[in-house]
Amino acid sequence: xxxxxxxVPNVMFGRxxxxxxxxxxxxxxxxxxxxxxxxxxxxxxxxxxEKRLPIEGNDLLLPVNVDDEPKTSYIDALVQRIGDYSPVKxxxxxxxxxxxxxxxxxxxxxxxxxxxxxxxxxxxxxxKNPSVYHVAVPTxxxxxxxxxxxxxxxxxxKKLGINSDHTLFHQIVLDPxxxxxxxxxxxxxTGMDCYIHDVESLQGTxxxxxxxxxxxxxxELCRQVFLDDHRDKxxxxxxASYFGGMSIAYSQVGACxxxxxxxxxxxxxxxxIGCCIxxxxxxxxYPQGVKEFRVMMDRHRITLPRNITAGMDQKDLDLMVTxxxxxxxxxxxxxxxxxxxxxxxxxxxxxxRRM
Amino acid sequence: xxxxxxxVPNVMFGRxxxxxxxxxxxxxxxxxxxxxxxxxxxxxxxxxxEKRLPIEGNDLLLPVNVDDEPKTSYIDALVQRIGDYSPVKxxxxxxxxxxxxxxxxxxxxxxxxxxxxxxxxxxxxxxKNPSVYHVAVPTxxxxxxxxxxxxxxxxxxKKLGINSDHTLFHQIVLDPxxxxxxxxxxxxxTGMDCYIHDVESLQGTxxxxxxxxxxxxxxELCRQVFLDDHRDKxxxxxxASYFGGMSIAYSQVGACxxxxxxxxxxxxxxxxIGCCIxxxxxxxxYPQGVKEFRVMMDRHRITLPRNITAGMDQKDLDLMVTxxxxxxxxxxxxxxxxxxxxxxxxxxxxxxRRM
Numbered sequence: 001x002x003x004x005x006x007x008v009p010n011v012m013f014g015r016x017x018x019x020x021x022x023x024x025x026x027x028x029x030x031x032x033x034x035x036x037x038x039x040x041x042x043x044x045x046x047x048x049x050e051k052r053l054p055i056e057g058n059d060l061l062l063p064v065n066v067d068d069e070p071k072t073s074y075i076d077a078l079v080q081r082i083g084d085y086s087p088v089k090x091x092x093x094x095x096x097x098x099x100x101x102x103x104x105x106x107x108x109x110x111x112x113x114x115x116x117x118x119x120x121x122x123x124x125x126x127x128k129n130p131s132v133y134h135v136a137v138p139t140x141x142x143x144x145x146x147x148x149x150x151x152x153x154x155x156x157x158k159k160l161g162i163n164s165d166h167t168l169f170h171q172i173v174l175d176p177x178x179x180x181x182x183x184x185x186x187x188x189x190t191g192m193d194c195y196i197h198d199v200e201s202l203q204g205t206x207x208x209x210x211x212x213x214x215x216x217x218x219x220e221l222c223r224q225v226f227l228d229d230h231r232d233k234x235x236x237x238x239x240a241s242y243f244g245g246m247s248i249a250y251s252q253v254g255a256c257x258x259x260x261x262x263x264x265x266x267x268x269x270x271x272x273i274g275c276c277i278x279x280x281x282x283x284x285x286y287p288q289g290v291k292e293f294r295v296m297m298d299r300h301r302i303t304l305p306r307n308i309t310a311g312m313d314q315k316d317l318d319l320m321v322t323x324x325x326x327x328x329x330x331x332x333x334x335x336x337x338x339x340x341x342x343x344x345x346x347x348x349x350x351x352x353r354r355m
Numbered sequence: 356x357x358x359x360x361x362x363v364p365n366v367m368f369g370r371x372x373x374x375x376x377x378x379x380x381x382x383x384x385x386x387x388x389x390x391x392x393x394x395x396x397x398x399x400x401x402x403x404x405e406k407r408l409p410i411e412g413n414d415l416l417l418p419v420n421v422d423d424e425p426k427t428s429y430i431d432a433l434v435q436r437i438g439d440y441s442p443v444k445x446x447x448x449x450x451x452x453x454x455x456x457x458x459x460x461x462x463x464x465x466x467x468x469x470x471x472x473x474x475x476x477x478x479x480x481x482x483k484n485p486s487v488y489h490v491a492v493p494t495x496x497x498x499x500x501x502x503x504x505x506x507x508x509x510x511x512x513k514k515l516g517i518n519s520d521h522t523l524f525h526q527i528v529l530d531p532x533x534x535x536x537x538x539x540x541x542x543x544x545t546g547m548d549c550y551i552h553d554v555e556s557l558q559g560t561x562x563x564x565x566x567x568x569x570x571x572x573x574x575e576l577c578r579q580v581f582l583d584d585h586r587d588k589x590x591x592x593x594x595a596s597y598f599g600g601m602s603i604a605y606s607q608v609g610a611c612x613x614x615x616x617x618x619x620x621x622x623x624x625x626x627x628i629g630c631c632i633x634x635x636x637x638x639x640x641y642p643q644g645v646k647e648f649r650v651m652m653d654r655h656r657i658t659l660p661r662n663i664t665a666g667m668d669q670k671d672l673d674l675m676v677t678x679x680x681x682x683x684x685x686x687x688x689x690x691x692x693x694x695x696x697x698x699x700x701x702x703x704x705x706x707x708r709r710m
Contacts (some may be wrong), residue, residue, distance in 0.1 A: 004379060004526075009364040013605065014357040014564040121630060173357075174565075209590035210357040210368040210529075213598060217572040235564035243568060250368065 014152040017175040022054030041097030041327035066100035072119040072155040099143030106151035109134035119155040127164040142190035144245025159265040176234035188274035196243040199289035200254035204333035215247035262320035372530040377409030396452030421455035427474035447488040454498030461506035464489035474510040482519040490593040497545035499600025531589035544627030549599040554611030554644035559688035570602035609689035617675035
């Protein structure tokens, strides 16, 4: 049985495409008294990008803070805030920012049409009602959040996405100009999220030609960006991210993403840097990928945090191991059906201890 | 201003995916007394594939003949035939075949909801009403018809597609098993349609990183299929076709496709073989591409028809030149804004005379 893969149905790509956002959403302003919600990473508050937002009439500007990765409690509070703002539902949500901001925009668009707490929907295909129309404008590239069918949230008991076809954006606007001026570390860690999931996807046991075509091209684009410093590297990184996300269609990520989830859940470490910290310890599983990753780190003079698990007590370490090993499909993809023989709790713990 | 590119929103890929067609369309059987229309290339009449169609209840099996490329008069007659079959509109159309059959399925799904003759809609964005739900199951790979926003038809005065976002399929089922057993010439000519449009797209003036990423990977896949005889060549050719079609998003085809349209319109030559005949004369415009194309021809022992324009009178030759040169965006992409200085009627005629 193959998955019937759903894709974001509308894409605009190009330097300066952000300027067309007003025209893109105009036909969706359909309900009398309604409005759009602009979910904006608050690093842009008061900045030029905020002033360029096509805000009209009753529209709500909703700055969001992503110093921590999005929590289900934060989503629930933001849904409440929109409800307090107006008794009418918004005609649309636009998320402007990196992976965390895009995940917030996705989760809000779902939770406006589905009752209860966002924590109730962490899992696969638990969403019942279609979402509000929602649009992504990424300002970072690498997560694949713009194209993925998940909104990754940290809940009371787990870090897990709301996975559903309804989670998919209806529209994405890929404007490589928005990548100009990102701090180098953030650019690198987010880009490595893409590089690493390409390696995990291509080396996994689930891969087919659909996912391989996307994954291979994404990897090649990452190399042009991080090894060749190509002059169109912003454009190429945006495409790498998009292709990397598409590569997951008939594949999965692997060991590194599983371990990174544990780091995020217990230590609050952001996903991109968490992937880099974990990947650096996975030479035995991804020898070629880790070797090339280290060349990229050297080239861009990136220094990873070390000894991050040094002071942790056994209970937290155990929780981290449990969090990672609960991600069954990731381990199956990485190590095959008998993964549990290969990745024991002891081995997983040892990997965390090295970080 | 960038184009807001629409994409077929649901894709299933995999060997044997055809077996899931029944499940895929089941949720679309919504209207009491309605039915699905299965538009099937009549080369499959009485064959195993016909027997595997998930026909139920009132469904209509509609074998179509594509010995000639689809004409607007043929589409109009088929719409009439569906109207005679039932006063209720179908819940969906499934096209099973190559590019011509897929174009017929697209055109029918549009014309069931739009009044008049299909010839009235040859052009760009002339369609007013959304189409009936429609699905493609390609049995040939290379045209990109499964993913393109056009249904190419030969009308009373021109060969030109119905170009519209509504033309796009709602669903495609890419089953590489269906490519097994295609006659070699047809396999080659259809595959070369893809190879050639990759070359035209990548070497054109319109290209950006979105289209380049798709076009480059499609070209690489074509090389694996036609130069390396890769063992997964069916899977790879299906992906090459899909990526080739996606590459046109922010690009265009070029000189070869323009000349091929002339050959089709006046001589009734099928698109794939027409592209090959034209491309073989375009060394001055696509030197690398034509060189590699000839290596592929040699490898697969393909012999092109020669002297096909030898017996033509001046009037028909003139009409062929006019047909080709009317495709302004193709020439702009190929030769730039001042293309008319570079591709005069005389030069175009000379190219045709050599074929």
